[in-house]
Amino acid sequence: MDDTKDANGTKLADGDSVTLIKDLKVKGTSTTLKRGTLIKNIRLTGDPDEIECNAEKVKGLVLKTQFLKKA
Numbered sequence: 001m002d003d004t005k006d007a008n009g010t011k012l013a014d015g016d017s018v019t020l021i022k023d024l025k026v027k028g029t030s031t032t033l034k035r036g037t038l039i040k041n042i043r044l045t046g047d048p049d050e051i052e053c054n055a056e057k058v059k060g061l062v063l064k065t066q067f068l069k070k071a
Contacts, residue, residue, distance in 0.1 A: 002048035
């Protein structure tokens with residue numbers, strides 16, 4: 001299985017914290033996650049390009065690793 005890496009190529013692991021490097025609109029809601037938002041305790045998925053997490057307002061979120069950097 002490929003390693004899950006952030007936008008800078010840093011390896012991510014379960015439980016890591018990441019920061020958004022871009023404002024992201026959340027599909028199906030009116031919420032926008034702002035650049036610089038800290039997301040704690042991520043979970044890796046079977047896809048090296050995606051992680052699962054819970055943001056302040058949104059639970060069960062799947063984010064693309066290209067928009068994240070390790071905190």
